Amino acid sequence: MAMLQGNSKTFDNKWPKMQPIVLKLLGQEPVSKEEWQDLFYDVHTVCLWDEDKGVAQVHEALKNIISNFIKNAKMKVKMNDDNSALLKAYISVWTKFFEQCLYLPPAFSTLEKSLESSDNNLGMKKNESRNIIRKLMLDSWNEHVFCDIRHRLQDSAMILLKKEREGISFDSQLVIGVRQSYVNLSSDADDRLKIYREHFESAYIKATQDHYQSEAPAYLSENGVIKYMKYAHKKLREEEDRAERYLEATSVPILVKSVVSTLVEKFLMTILSECLPLIRQNNTEELNLMFSLVDRIPDAVTKILEVLESYIVDEGKINMHESREIITADSEKYIEKLLSLFERFSKLVKDSFNDDPRFLTTRDKAFEIVVNDRSVFELDLNTKTKSSATKIPPESRCPELLANYCDMLLRKTPMSKKLSSEEIETKLKDVLLVLKYVSNKDVFMKYHKAHLTRRLILGTSADNDKEESMVEWLREVGMPADYVNKLARMFQDIKVSDDINRKFKEQSSNGSDIANIKILNAGAWARRSDRISVSLPTELEDLIPDVEEFYKKNHHGRKLQWHHLMSNGIITFKTDCGQYDLEVTTFQLSVLFTWNQRPHEAITFENLRLATQLPESELRKTLWSLVVSPKTKRQVLLCNPEVSSPKDFNNSTLFSVNHQYALIKNGKVQKRGRINLIGRLQLSTERTREEDNEGIIQLRILRTQEAIVKILKMRKRINHAQLQTELVEMLKNMFFPQKKLIKQQIEWLIEHKYMKRDEEDINVFIYLV
Template identity: 65%
Template sequence: RFWTSLVKMATLLKESEKSTVTFEDKWPCMRPTVLRLLRQEPVTRAQWHDLFWTVHKVCLWDEKGALKIKAALQDDILNFITGVQVRVLAHQEDQALLKAYISEWRKFFQQCNYLPLPFNQLESALHGKTSTSVCKKLHTEHSVVGKLMLDSWNSSIFSNIKQRLQDSAMKLVAAERNGEAFDSQLVIGVRESYVNLCSNPNDKLLIYRQNFEQAYIEATSTFYRVKAPEYLNANGVQNYMRYAETKLREEELRGLKYLESSSNSSKNLKECCVEVLVTAFKDTILAECKQMIRDNETEKLRLMFSLLDRVPGGVVPMLAALEEHIVSAGLADMLAAADCITQDSEQYVEKLLDLFQCFSRLVCEAFKDDPRFLTARDKAYKQVVDDTTVFKLELPSRNPRMTGQKTQPESKCPELLANYCDLLLRKTPLSKKLTAEEIEAKLRDVLLVLKYVSSKDVFMRYHKAHLTRRLILDTSADSEKEENMVEWLREVGMPADYVNKLARMFQDIKVSDDLNQQFKEQMRATRGSVADNLHLKILNAGAWARGGDRVQVSLPLQLEDFIPEVEEFYKTKHSGRKLQWHHHMSNGTITFANNLGKYDLDVTTFQMAVLFAWNQRQDQRISFDNLRLATELPDPELRRTLWSVVSFPKMKRQVLLYEPEVMASKDFTENTSFWVNQEFAPIKNGKAQKRGKVNLIGRLQLSTEKTREVDNEGIIQLRILRTQEAIVKILKMRKRISNAQLQTELVEMMKNMFLPSKKLIKEQIEWLIEHKYMKRDEDSINVFIYMA
């Protein structure tokens, strides 16, 4: 009974309280505090707490209390805003209007954070939400009262004067662009009101973007559409570029100050400025590009690049102009120096390097080493290097034995690069005057140029031939540099099989030196000191020689006797191996005595064979025909060898004399007679020397009359085999591939050796189809299938 009575008393108490708490009774008490808050007048702690409690009671006990509070608040807020509008519009001058508006807005916006706090209960009352969800909501978006305040400001004062506010703000920005000073906070304040006014939780910058940002960008565009053409016409293109660059930087900084940082405003402004300052005059600016590149005006080009790089596709014409300049200027310089560089591989390579450094400097200073311009430089420089105007290497067609064959002209650059490497690595006047660091730097430069050479296989061929000559003749200036060069070639991407062969050559030389020492020790027991005059090089044929190099010759008896002994010695060291004698790679020193004195002559084996024909008959004349019988040399080699001892360019007196006189070795006849020059002597300071050493080898060593032809033919044959090998590799991996894809992958695979022509690729595809390595798809003629 006690508990029942207590519940009844509580119910009666609630019903009586409920009947006494109504909106109409409480609002007159609440309204003065609300108005004081709107006007930012002081409110006591008791008034503040009472407002919270009264709102809570009205929402709790008056069924329609929440709606009535919201409606009453809306009326008072609108009345307050109407008064603000009157005060703001009382100012006619733009800056005064802005100042008044911003002052009123900032006070009002501050109250948007405080006034809604006592009315949090409206959320739960209007939407049936718990107090916890209300608290969470307050942290993420505006409350009912906050939204009400912003929407009221937006629909009344802001809607009425926003155009005037925008116009006034844009006038101030235009005045700043013209150099006038003003309080930037006026524009910033307008921007802030646009940003904070939107109560849309999904897009809080909607009002700002649709009004302020759009007006700002349109005003910017309008301003420069008038000013930019005027400046261009008055000051010319080059001054205009400086103007445009300056204005773009200014507008970027101005945008950071006046536009909202959390939106895409800065990006949109930048696009607008680029459009009106650069894109609109792109063709006019680009018209100056070619002349600037020709005149090497790097500062102006850097400015042009900075401007046009902001325009989509703006630098493409600049890339084309740079490529055109590099090709034309590079070839013009090469042609102008053709008389010098065609005679000297050193000057040719130095010229190429000078051009590369010049063009690289241009790209660095004018275009800041931008990857696109570096690619354009590389592409154009490659054309200069591969050009055949100055130097042309004639490679035979696929079947070089056909009569009336056509040749494939290619750049001689790779051959000349190999020659230049030889000058640096061999004991030459050039290598002697340079330090080790300078030689290394120049070799690195050669590798730099080599990167742009299409026919790297040609360089490989000639570089290997020069290395062979240096190693066999012991003419390397620095063996460490030789081995380093091999590793550098590996680093720049030369084919591994080629680099490995070069490395094997150095290993062979070391093994050969050991064998030579052992042979000498064995020979001393039987031949005495004669063994010290003999030096053998036993080398691996796979890494060094080619079968076509071997030439028949009748050796002097003094050498012929050693051959069986060497072969017998080698059999004791290695079973199952056979020695092949390459006499054209050999050389020696003979003693020549005549009426004036005694001289040591460094000669090739062929020269030795020819000179020994007079060993027993020094005063006789011997015909060309008899010399051929005595030496057993092929006709071309005999002519070349004879010419080297009757017309050696460095000798004033030749070892042999002949008659009748001819202009070249090809004019020797069967009856041309030769005899020993008894007056031969090296001349020094105008006097004949009685003693001395003369080198007659020159550049004859290690090459035969057919070598160049064989080399060039070998290059083509190796290209055919490499192409076939690559096609089969690709097909084996892909199993099925289209013609276009095959050609793309083939070029990618072969680019470190040479670029196969479409004709070569087509011929090798047909050959592989014919020999059942691959076949065409029955349904598509341009699809190939691998045949296992």
């Protein structure tokens, strides 16, 4: 009993000495080094020697003295009625008290250790057990001060913020100080912002919402949508800046979302109603403002995307139809119109929507519809024959016109002559840009190859380096390797042919200088049509065996096939007016040589057919090119009677050489000169055009079958929807496979045992090994 009595007296003896020091610390009064050390010693002594009661007594006494101090502080704060004065008083008192939450606990560290090991601490969290005294101080402040005047503090802070929104300045540190007290007041180790979030953050957001719910509708009604967007944008920026000053970082996005809901989402449909008019007016500044507002709302920007896509499609089609008469007659104008539209739409997306990827995708999707629209240009690939297994709907002629435009740039034309190398390259890159949006790229490649063939055979390329660069650019934009490789092989063949010609001329003296032989690889150049027979002049007929013999000596196992349709030459034409060099096709040459031994005779159509051995259709076209040439004022041949089209020729129509033929420049007859009668070298007959179209269709069928098998081989099992999606993705670089085509090829592959339908689900396909 003596021991217990001694311990009880230890607290009673020590506390009267400890209490004044604690009060000094709470009141931020000077404490001497000796007093500070005595406090540490006395707390240690009581907790060590009076452990049963002393610990509880010190804890309870400390709690009471802190509570009494806080109550006195609260009275000082509540004496202030003015909002600013209240906040200043509270912040002043709180700041001093919070500082002591750092200085007082170390003196009672022994008490905290004793409490940690006592039964009183069994329900306490681990982190809280290390800060018992600090928690005691904060909880006491919360209980006696904060809970009592919390609403006054919040209301006073919100009133000051309202004044700031109205343009009235105040000391921002008042609101910041209150915010910091809410943040620091929490003693919850797991959630330091709990009190701040439950009270200050929620009050701040509610006050902000109330302010704009009252102000925004009236402003919109009085000023209209355009001015309201500027108002909303300005207020959003202000509230973001304000939130960064007065709120914790985690609260800023919550506040901004709330303001966006109040200022933008509530009036979304009204704002979006101005989208199409602004686009039509090309009001990029206001559109950019609208985008910045609407993009803050999840998925709301989809509405703008829909409006933009519709506008680009409609505007593109309208522009193309308005220029129909010009662009249908001039591929250059057509491409320039497309490029100007693309540039215009791209500028709209850049200036209005900051080149946002979603808007770039929408632009591409819409422009693709414009490019592939067939209401102005229509290309029907279906043939008159019944051999085609698939009838496909008409397509846009855009790829054909793109190929024509490339030809104008790469061939020796007035256009290519007046442009610099850099300008030609730029225009070719523009063509490739448009080509990216063409769905039937295989048609472009077909026409481009035909034009390239003419240029290489006739030697009319403006720049050989540009020709080869174009092939590489086609590879870079994703054209299939087999197409591009064939084009590259064509250049290689021309170079090899030059070497063969040189060697042939060195080894032969039998007229080898009258011809330039081009040995072309059938895989890269060959056409499906049968070769057209024609009777050649004796000089050329005699040369053919020599060429074949020479070639066989140097290349074993290869067979030569002569394609006169792809040949041309230069002949000397003497008339009463002068002597002229005529550039002619092989068919024109054969016709003109008929008069070589009888220059003044008139020959009938039937006799010309027998002499030249040309098919009637080709003979008609050839004679028409000599009777009606737009390049010359006087024609090489005359016909009797005169006709208006090659169809009007009959077997008895007479043709004769025009001995008054002459080259006329500036109204004067030229005695010498060179005239090109070839025009656009006819590399295709009506039959071969049919075959070209048939070839495109058949190749699409094969490509579709190949892609389906490739997908099934990889997947083993696949449903119809997924198959179609992957198929389109695989083939889109050449053409867009129609659903009908896909369906037909699936049935063909099932019939031929490449795949089968699942017995339980007919929409699932299984690969057959």
